[in-house]
Amino acid sequence: FGGADIGAGSNIFLASGQLDPWRAAGIQSTPRGADPTSIIVRIIEGGAHHFDLRGSNSLYDPPSVVKVRQEEMDAIRKWIVGWKR
Numbered sequence: 001f002g003g004a005d006i007g008a009g010s011n012i013f014l015a016s017g018q019l020d021p022w023r024a025a026g027i028q029s030t031p032r033g034a035d036p037t038s039i040i041v042r043i044i045e046g047g048a049h050h051f052d053l054r055g056s057n058s059l060y061d062p063p064s065v066v067k068v069r070q071e072e073m074d075a076i077r078k079w080i081v082g083w084k085r
Helices: 063-084
Strands: 012-017 039-044
Touching (some): 012 063
16 A cells, blocks of 8 residues: 555544554654645654553543544544535
8 A cells, every 4th residue: 555655645643652562663753745734643652552542531541642632633623624615
């Protein structure tokens, strides 16, 4: 599928946990030529694999995952509004 060559893509949010053993195989920075508002890359400090996709837990979630989850929601809302125009 082109590997890390996704610069022409759009509306992609890539989040990886800092402690995720798969992180090294993933995209860890905005791809060359990509629009950083359309392809967003975040590393979750202290996070594990799919940490952002697990159910939220206000007692145990660190601020880093709460922040990335909010960024994901904000980006998706923006993309939906843009699509409806």
